[in-house]
Amino acid sequence: MTELTRRTVLAGAAVASAATALTPLAPAPAKAAAPLLGTQAPGWYRYKVGSYEITCVTDGRNTFKLPDSFVGNAGKDQVNAALAAAYMEKDTMTIPYTPIVINTGSKLVAIDCGTGEANFERSKGVGGQYHTNLKAAGIDRNAVDVVIISHFHGDHINGLITPDKKPSFPNAEIMVPAAEWKYFMDDGELSRQTTDRMKGVFAGARTVFDALNRKVTPYEPGKELAPGITPVATNGHTPGHNSHIVASGNSKVYVQADVTNHPALFVRNPGWHAFFDQDAKMAEETRRKVYDMLVAEKMLVQGFHYPFPGMAYIEKAGNGYREIPVMWNPTL
Amino acid sequence: MTELTRRTVLAGAAVASAATALTPLAPAPAKAAAPLLGTQAPGWYRYKVGSYEITCVTDGRNTFKLPDSFVGNAGKDQVNAALAAAYMEKDTMTIPYTPIVINTGSKLVAIDCGTGEANFERSKGVGGQYHTNLKAAGIDRNAVDVVIISHFHGDHINGLITPDKKPSFPNAEIMVPAAEWKYFMDDGELSRQTTDRMKGVFAGARTVFDALNRKVTPYEPGKELAPGITPVATNGHTPGHNSHIVASGNSKVYVQADVTNHPALFVRNPGWHAFFDQDAKMAEETRRKVYDMLVAEKMLVQGFHYPFPGMAYIEKAGNGYREIPVMWNPTL
Numbered sequence: 001m002t003e004l005t006r007r008t009v010l011a012g013a014a015v016a017s018a019a020t021a022l023t024p025l026a027p028a029p030a031k032a033a034a035p036l037l038g039t040q041a042p043g044w045y046r047y048k049v050g051s052y053e054i055t056c057v058t059d060g061r062n063t064f065k066l067p068d069s070f071v072g073n074a075g076k077d078q079v080n081a082a083l084a085a086a087y088m089e090k091d092t093m094t095i096p097y098t099p100i101v102i103n104t105g106s107k108l109v110a111i112d113c114g115t116g117e118a119n120f121e122r123s124k125g126v127g128g129q130y131h132t133n134l135k136a137a138g139i140d141r142n143a144v145d146v147v148i149i150s151h152f153h154g155d156h157i158n159g160l161i162t163p164d165k166k167p168s169f170p171n172a173e174i175m176v177p178a179a180e181w182k183y184f185m186d187d188g189e190l191s192r193q194t195t196d197r198m199k200g201v202f203a204g205a206r207t208v209f210d211a212l213n214r215k216v217t218p219y220e221p222g223k224e225l226a227p228g229i230t231p232v233a234t235n236g237h238t239p240g241h242n243s244h245i246v247a248s249g250n251s252k253v254y255v256q257a258d259v260t261n262h263p264a265l266f267v268r269n270p271g272w273h274a275f276f277d278q279d280a281k282m283a284e285e286t287r288r289k290v291y292d293m294l295v296a297e298k299m300l301v302q303g304f305h306y307p308f309p310g311m312a313y314i315e316k317a318g319n320g321y322r323e324i325p326v327m328w329n330p331t332l
Numbered sequence: 333m334t335e336l337t338r339r340t341v342l343a344g345a346a347v348a349s350a351a352t353a354l355t356p357l358a359p360a361p362a363k364a365a366a367p368l369l370g371t372q373a374p375g376w377y378r379y380k381v382g383s384y385e386i387t388c389v390t391d392g393r394n395t396f397k398l399p400d401s402f403v404g405n406a407g408k409d410q411v412n413a414a415l416a417a418a419y420m421e422k423d424t425m426t427i428p429y430t431p432i433v434i435n436t437g438s439k440l441v442a443i444d445c446g447t448g449e450a451n452f453e454r455s456k457g458v459g460g461q462y463h464t465n466l467k468a469a470g471i472d473r474n475a476v477d478v479v480i481i482s483h484f485h486g487d488h489i490n491g492l493i494t495p496d497k498k499p500s501f502p503n504a505e506i507m508v509p510a511a512e513w514k515y516f517m518d519d520g521e522l523s524r525q526t527t528d529r530m531k532g533v534f535a536g537a538r539t540v541f542d543a544l545n546r547k548v549t550p551y552e553p554g555k556e557l558a559p560g561i562t563p564v565a566t567n568g569h570t571p572g573h574n575s576h577i578v579a580s581g582n583s584k585v586y587v588q589a590d591v592t593n594h595p596a597l598f599v600r601n602p603g604w605h606a607f608f609d610q611d612a613k614m615a616e617e618t619r620r621k622v623y624d625m626l627v628a629e630k631m632l633v634q635g636f637h638y639p640f641p642g643m644a645y646i647e648k649a650g651n652g653y654r655e656i657p658v659m660w661n662p663t664l
Binding site: 031033034036037038039040041042043044045046053055058059060061085086087088094096103105106107108125126129137138139140143145171298307308309313315324325326327328329330331332 | 363365368369371373374375376377385387390391417418419420426428435437438439440457458461469470471472477503630639640641647656657658659660661662663664
């Protein structure tokens with residue numbers, strides 16, 4: 001076979017192995033270019049807290065044009081400056097979602113569950129990845145014993161049901177903050193809502209929980225929900241918002257849910273009032289209290305809206321705080 | 333079936349699906365605990381630079397007791413303080429390895445290739461992961477057209493050969509810095525080495541390249557090695573150390589190799605002289621020059637010893653610099 005002939009033959013197809021046999025160690029002959037793959041790594045990451053395994057499972061993210069009112073008490077220029085400082089795109093907000101699953105050794109416990117599988121198609125795969133990534137992480141949704149919900153925004157609860165409105169976790173007890181349940185299931189509260197957004201939050205919560213026949217276990221802060229997993233009231237973002245401390249042995253992690261949204265904006269500027277915070281003043285008080293505690297206790301935080309995989313330590317910086325991401329561990 | 337009987341039956345085995353059929357929506361009956369998985373996500377991550385796909389492929393990491401002499405011009409207390417500031421363990425150094433592979437659309441180009449598969453068993457899977465993760469990322473080592481080597485330390489070149497000393501990339505042209513080749517292949521230079529460590533670096537390089545019959549293409553800085561991939565001399569760490577600029581469209585990334593080792597120590601403290609830097613003074617000059625450029629140009633850096641996946645922007649901070657990790661993108 002002449003060189004010319006071989007080049008001609010090889011040019012049209014991926015025949016690297018044939019090339020190998022012909023020319024070991026030689027510079028590569030002309031061959032088909034390896035195709036661009038266009039795929040991302042499965043979005044999960046695992047770490048240990050004491051003897052517990054925590055699996056971070058990304059649901060993907062949401063990117064949208066920065067609304068003028070995204071931060072109620074800061075101008076768009078200030079927000080853009082914070083985005084620029086984080087090397088994020090101007091006039092654009094990207095919010096990642098990372099629920100977690102905890103295996104205590106005796107119980108498999110999910111905390112929050114993403115925007116729901118129906119969002120996968122709607123967002124063209126950018127969001128709604130939770131259940132796919134959960135499976136990729138080797139976790140069977142049928143084996144989940146408990147799902148603990150932090151609050152009733154759609155990115156935290158929609159993954160409770162499948163696109164055909166069946167339970168996503170058919171064997172799990174669904175635990176919800178009692179205060180959140182009381183507020184969002186109260187028809188009087190619903191009747192007093194004046195904005196489309198808030199009416200939507202009520203409707204969204206009811207769609208999900210009605211599909212579950214409202215079969216949930218309301219919980220109070222301070223009482224252990226599963227071995228080593230204790231809720232803490234962190235109200236403001238919603239009326240019944242809870243964070244969760246997961247403790248095993250001498251280790252613990254503070255699973256903050258939405259005490260802050262994206263750290264580039266709201267950890268650096270804890271006084272900023274996010275569009276999503278229902279009682280912005282209370283949310284700010286909660287945020288400062290939690291973050292001062294995280295600094296004082298040198299406690300690991302797991303942030304639902306932090307960049308995946310979402311674990312960091314916190315230090316004081318400027319007028320607020322800065323997160324120090326935990327180094328990726330290539331083995332468990 | 334009585335509740336007691338069912339509990340007894342279910343207690344011993346993972347029969348979540350049976351439980352599902354029996355009790356949809358009910359609180360979970362007693363069932364076998366889901367096993368701890370003990371596995372980590374495959375260690376790869378993909379991003380785009382212009383039309384190019386870059387895949388970061390972790391080789392794992394190496395954790396060792398901090399030697400007294402790890403930083404030549406800083407005391408162990410200072411190093412421990414820097415570790416503490418990064419929430420890393422005292423008296424312990426952990427160094428991650430992240431080579432990359434670039435698909436330009438016409439060429440599949442690897443830059444460096446980890447500690448070698450033989451290290452997987454030696455390190456009990458903590459290191460030597462590169463070839464496994466490369467495969468997990470969907471990249472066939474036989475399809476790699478070019479391997480560009482930054483310098484001749486074992487964590488960058490050992491992956492060029494298999495445990496039985498065959499070429500790992502049988503169809504690839506192996507490109508090495510001409511200055512590095514001249515230095516480490518020179519028997520006179522070898523004869524002048526006085527330390528076991530340096531003798532070991534020479535021996536290691538010769539083991540690898542002898543296994544390849546010394547069939548390599550030496551390259552000079554400044555000349556494009558593949559479309560959009562240009563080496564830059566960044567000497568000091570070794571006599572012929574090169575970094576590489578990868579450019580496509582309006583985007584570029586500075587693939588620094590070992591301009592710094594772990595950023596928690598050497599980006600924050602660019603004046604610190606790492607044990608590994610052969611000419612520590614020249615390495616420091618190079619480091620400051622490169623990092624001032626990265627700040628001025630707001631250029632993305634890909635760090636071989638940065639925490640996986642290793643991409644960051646750089647800002648000035650304190651007496652040195654600080655890296656701003658790029659947010660994980662759950663889709664490509």
